[in-house]
Amino acid sequence: MKLAARAAGLEPSITLTLAAQAKALRAQGHPVIDLTAGEPDFPTPEPIQEAAREAMRQGYTKYSPAAGFADLREAVAAKFVRDQKMKVAPEEVLVSNGAKHAISNLILALVGPGDRVLIPVPYWLSYPSMVRVAGGEAVLVPPLASDPRRPDPVAIGKAACEGARVLILCSPSNPSGAVLSAEEIGAILRGVEKSGCWILSDEIYEFLVYDGQRHVSPAEVRPDLRERTIVVSGVSKSYAMTGWRIGYAAGPRDAIAAATAIQSHTTSGPNSIAQRAALRALQMPLSDLAKMREIFQARRDALCQALGEVPHLRSSRPEGAFYVWTDVRDLVRRTGVAGADALCQRWLAEAHVATTPGTAFGAEGFVRFSYAIDEAALRDAGARLRAWAERAAR
Known part of the structure; x- marks a missing residue:
């Protein structure tokens, strides 16, 4: 067949x-x-494991709302306000089965046949496949010649001039480990500003930054682009919870609503017990x-x-x-x-x-x-x- x-x-x-x-x-x-x-x-830290056990005792074994439990969405919104300096309401948050699932939902919501999606090289390997599944064209943008770990703002700007529906950024980067500065992000966003494209920022490694550096989000660098910026993160990497499969996204209400609708018809809401564990993770002090x-x-x-x-x-x-x-x-x-x-x-x-x-x-x-x-x-x-x-x- x-x-x-x-x-x-x-x-x-x-x-x-x-x-x-x-x-x-x-x-x-x-x-x-x-x-x-x-x-x-x-x-996974013991307090998070205990939260999962307590969730089972309390009967969190049924379906959750398609976008995730309300209190978890509130905690995620507060997290984005604190860490990304991004004004977010709980209704602008989607909880998914991992950050990967959140990105997939969003690409399906934003990208149609023939739409160009700009992906700086090197990229996380699933981005192009997700774009192709949505019917879009993955436009792979070469990195800086002087540092092949980092995006080239000029090359991205030129690619955007030919048309762009979405720009995907990933910092800290998988695979390169590069952490983009506010200046680098600003240069990239200036290059795509006139294209009107969506900015999809994958920040799953946001808390794994070294040598006293600070993670900076596009949402913080250009708050004036808030209505076209979507940030994705999750508990997998920083809280050692990869198998729990909880990620989340925050962005404009229409984009989040569309991604939620897609999720509702594919997987429904994420695992209820894992959501309670993720809520406990987000309640932990960052010093942990x-x-x-x-x-x-x-x-x-x-x-x-x-x-x-x-x-x-x-x-x-x-x-x-x-x-x-x-x-x-x-x-x-x-x-x-x-x-x-x-x-x-x-x-x-x-x-x-x-x-x-x-x-x-x-x-x-x-x-x-x-x-x-x-x-x-x-x-x-x-x-x-x-x-x-x-x-x-x-």
Whole structure:
């Protein structure tokens, strides 16, 4: 039987595929170090777990409203006011089954056949697929030549001049770890202002920012663009709640209402118990997140040091998230492998280190390393890759 065109062109997430390969090798007894993870390795904090248990005792086992429980939407609205400096009413909030689901709902609500969606490279791998499912055109905008981790405001502005329905931004960035400054965001928004496009800001890593830097949202930089700005975040990364699947979005009431209608006809409201747990998470003081952030920063430093000892790699120190974005083009050339994809396959098979090629994120010649794993394993991975490079490079 023939599949719909929207499904025929989709491929499984390469990050999940490589993680599955690493898991299979480990099951065979191989000492694989997995640096593909897109989730914290910490347990969900106990107060959040207890909130879920209490929710079950209180009978929160029925459907919730399609947009989420009212008190959770109120807490999310207050969170956006505090952290994004964004004036938000609870009616302008949608709670979804993870930030990924919120983004998908919004793209379906905003994008129609032929609409151009601007996606700076490197990008989180699901953005283009979501756009294609909606019938839109994913316009991949090259990064700055001087720093391939960061969006190029001039290139984005030129792309917007050719027409744009939505601009997707992600800061802190998956995969690059770049954190955009207010000045960078301002330059980008000036470039797209005349296009009238929606600004969809993915801020799921907002609390994982290092070295005393501060996360800044487009909603804060340009409050005058409030009626076309939508911010997405969630509890997955900062609260170690990836499996609970709670994300949320805030934006203009008409856009949120449209996304809510789509959600109501697909998944209905998110898991009721998980929503109660998420409410408890948002009630925790931000100081409770500091310990995990400190550990991630130490891991970042350990991994950057280890990768710095691998011949022919060029890594950039990330300002946020938990990924190191590494230029492997020199190593690829010296080893004769057929690109970053083949390099990652070789590393997995021969060094038993699992990584994610940059092609998954629109950037050939780069590799993403996750440091959501303990420091000892990160140092071991670096030593393995160093030994491999010394053997394989010409």
